[in-house]
Amino acid sequence: MHAPASSAAPGIGQAIAFTVLSQLAGAAFLYFVLKAEGGWQIVGLLALLGAGFYLLERLPWITDYAMASMARVPLVTLATAAVVVLGFPFVVGSNTYVLHLLIVAQLYAVLALALNFQLGSANIPNFATGASYGIGAYVSALLAINFGLSFWLTLPLAALAATLFGFVIGIPSMRTRDTYLALVTIAFGVVVQQLLNNFDWTGGPNGLVGIPAPSLFGHSFADPLVVFGWKLPSQANFYYLSAALVVVAIITAHRLHGSRIGLAWNALRADEIAAKAQGINVAWYKVLAFAVDAFLAAFAGTIYAFYVSYISPDNFTFLVSVTIMTMVIVGGMDNIFGVIVGAFLLTILPEKLRAFADYRLLFFGVVIIGFLMIRPQGLFPQRMRRYGGEP
Amino acid sequence: MSVLLKVENATMRFGGLVALNDVSFSIDKGSVLAVIGPNGAGKSTLFNVVTGVYRPTSGKVLFDGADITGRPSYEVVERGIGRTFQSSRLFSDLSVLDNVIIGMHTRTTTGVLDALFRPGKSRREMAACVEKAEALLKSGSGDLYEQRYRPAGALAQADRRRLEIARALASQPKLLLLDEPSVGMDETETQALIADIVRLCDVHPDLSVILIEHDMQVVDAFPDHVMCIDYGSRIAEGDFASVRANPRVQEAYLGKAAAHA
Numbered sequence: 245m246h247a248p249a250s251s252a253a254p255g256i257g258q259a260i261a262f263t264v265l266s267q268l269a270g271a272a273f274l275y276f277v278l279k280a281e282g283g284w285q286i287v288g289l290l291a292l293l294g295a296g297f298y299l300l301e302r303l304p305w306i307t308d309y310a311m312a313s314m315a316r317v318p319l320v321t322l323a324t325a326a327v328v329v330l331g332f333p334f335v336v337g338s339n340t341y342v343l344h345l346l347i348v349a350q351l352y353a354v355l356a357l358a359l360n361f362q363l364g365s366a367n368i369p370n371f372a373t374g375a376s377y378g379i380g381a382y383v384s385a386l387l388a389i390n391f392g393l394s395f396w397l398t399l400p401l402a403a404l405a406a407t408l409f410g411f412v413i414g415i416p417s418m419r420t421r422d423t424y425l426a427l428v429t430i431a432f433g434v435v436v437q438q439l440l441n442n443f444d445w446t447g448g449p450n451g452l453v454g455i456p457a458p459s460l461f462g463h464s465f466a467d468p469l470v471v472f473g474w475k476l477p478s479q480a481n482f483y484y485l486s487a488a489l490v491v492v493a494i495i496t497a498h499r500l501h502g503s504r505i506g507l508a509w510n511a512l513r514a515d516e517i518a519a520k521a522q523g524i525n526v527a528w529y530k531v532l533a534f535a536v537d538a539f540l541a542a543f544a545g546t547i548y549a550f551y552v553s554y555i556s557p558d559n560f561t562f563l564v565s566v567t568i569m570t571m572v573i574v575g576g577m578d579n580i581f582g583v584i585v586g587a588f589l590l591t592i593l594p595e596k597l598r599a600f601a602d603y604r605l606l607f608f609g610v611v612i613i614g615f616l617m618i619r620p621q622g623l624f625p626q627r628m629r630r631y632g633g634e635p
Numbered sequence: 636m637s638v639l640l641k642v643e644n645a646t647m648r649f650g651g652l653v654a655l656n657d658v659s660f661s662i663d664k665g666s667v668l669a670v671i672g673p674n675g676a677g678k679s680t681l682f683n684v685v686t687g688v689y690r691p692t693s694g695k696v697l698f699d700g701a702d703i704t705g706r707p708s709y710e711v712v713e714r715g716i717g718r719t720f721q722s723s724r725l726f727s728d729l730s731v732l733d734n735v736i737i738g739m740h741t742r743t744t745t746g747v748l749d750a751l752f753r754p755g756k757s758r759r760e761m762a763a764c765v766e767k768a769e770a771l772l773k774s775g776s777g778d779l780y781e782q783r784y785r786p787a788g789a790l791a792q793a794d795r796r797r798l799e800i801a802r803a804l805a806s807q808p809k810l811l812l813l814d815e816p817s818v819g820m821d822e823t824e825t826q827a828l829i830a831d832i833v834r835l836c837d838v839h840p841d842l843s844v845i846l847i848e849h850d851m852q853v854v855d856a857f858p859d860h861v862m863c864i865d866y867g868s869r870i871a872e873g874d875f876a877s878v879r880a881n882p883r884v885q886e887a888y889l890g891k892a893a894a895h896a
Contacts, residue, residue, distance in 0.1 A: 275645060492868055499750050499754050500747070502750075503745050503762075504745050504750075504757075505745065510726065510733070511729070511737045514725075514728055515724050515726060515727075518725070518726065519737075520707075520709060521708060521712065521720070522738050522740050522741075522742035522802070524737075525707070525709040526709075589841060628729075628786070629730065629733055631732065631765040
């Protein structure tokens with residue numbers, strides 16, 4: 245691929261070639277990481293990734309060129325992305341472990357996008373995203389087990405319940421800021437987990453068992469998925485479901501980011517007093533960020549509960565919240581693409597580095613400190629908004 | 636002419652410190668008031684009381700026929716008071732254009748549900764904002780329009796002051812509060828600023844402006860209504876010539892000995 249050294253607008257042919265090839269290359273890279281076994285393969289792939297980011301950092305025109313290409317042929321970009329996402333399970337085949345990793349990574353991508361409204365857009369350090377995730381999972385599981393509601397009904401109900409919870413944490417949190425706000429959210433996260441652990445009706449530490457698999461048009465998600473004679477393992481159902489949720493999360497993030505709401509969040513991130521002087525109701529916008537975060541996190545929780553069919557308080561610990569926060573910081577605050585990359589990297593890498601499983605919290609700690617020191621803006625920094633199709 | 640803003644006996648105490656002491660004044664629609672006084676006299680506190688950053692310990696703020704004493708800032712802005720800050724408070728990691736668009740927050744209506752489910756409405760609103768913002772950036776002195784996609788934090792000092800004014804104007808205020816707009820400007824830039832304010836008042840004959848200024852050149856350009864504050868109290872009010880001649884004003888600026896020398 246021969247690219248011009250300036251950020252001059254690429255020709256249409258070049259743009260198409262670039263978007264298709266770069267997305268295929270990204271998918272191939274993901275495939276090799278997922279398939280990699282043994283430390284050395286992983287180390288080699290990580291080195292390749294590191295070299296890639298080094299290049300992006302040293303040659304900023306690559307990013308500009310990529311953005312310009314994708315903006316030039318948005319339909320081709322979307323179509324390629326759709327083909328890659330839809331086709332991935334066919335390439336993976338019957339490897340259920342890889343599919344499982346992808347489902348978890350996609351759910352984490354949704355959680356990270358949810359937290360990004362707060363941490364990325366509005367600089368609210370919320371350590372309770374794991375709790376919202378858990379509330380979504382428990383509410384939908386309880387509704388399904390006790391009242392026999394279908395998955396599709398529990399999905400919005402759980403989201404509403406978690407949004408209410410978002411308001412409940414959001415409102416008292418408005419009285420605090422920065423570190424104190426972080427402490428309040430940590431406390432909320434711990435309280436929720438302890439409650440789940442101690443109530444009888446949540447199953448206590450044993451959790452909830454036997455959450456029924458969802459079904460759609462008579463097709464149970466517990467059955468293998470057959471497409472045009474191809475038989476995919478039952479995990480593929482949840483793969484596509486969580487992929488759809490990621491799409492919903494991206495659209496939500498994109499629309500809010502591009503509206504006056506995203507701007508208001510950015511304003512209070514930059515300078516709260518100045519934001520007030522522009523007529524922004526700062527307290528309301530902070531609560532709103534909590535609510536949107538909880539809403540999306542609950543969707544992820546619901547899918548998780550129905551996917552694994554067994555949940556316990558251990559799935560929604562403080563560590564989960566820290567993991568989500570790390571994903572946002574590593575990927576790049578307020579950059580949708582970056583946050584998703586962060587979520588995939590930090591879901592898959594710890595799985596591949598099983599030898600260090602006991603040091604997971606240490607790993608996340610080192611990653612956060614390293615990033616905040618070396619590259620505080622994350623792998624993919626926030627980009628200026630452009631209007632009216634200007635480059 | 637009708638009164639737009641009326642401050643009645645405003646007193647602001649922070650513990651034992653009296654930042655504003657029983658200050659009363661009013662400003663007519665379409666006029667310019669210059670507020671002068673030494674550093675720490677309470678000028679910025681006055682702005683903070685008017686814009687709802689502080690609730691005055693006692694006294695009242697009446698704006699456009701309504702009592703806005705201690706109302707939250709966002710409501711005050713919505714009612715039509717825009718302001719700039721002494722130490723410029725721009726959203727430095729956002730573009731110049733975004734800064735101005737954020738200034739239109741109270742004049743736009745998209746909520747979360749609109750943004751999510753009626754993206755067309757949200758997009759049209761943003762497009763209209765962009766158009767208005769670009770017009771505002773073009774209208775002042777300097778080349779803010781050409782710099783519209785630069786982060787606000789990268790602007791030169793004079794451009795920052797101009798951008799703050801453009802952002803305040805974006806809220807379509809009836810009353811504009813400018814807190815030392817000429818700080819950090821050189822001679823030419825100050826003249827351009829004066830011309831900007833004069834042009835603004837010509838284009839919007841109903842707009843009232845309160846200026847806090849240390850640069851007497853600027854005050855001299857708007858000499859009709861000047862108020863001097865010292866130690867939180869209003870010590871003189873009138874046209875610039877009479878305020879300048881007032882012995883208490885000279886004392887405040889030059890010290891007792893020099894004033895009587």
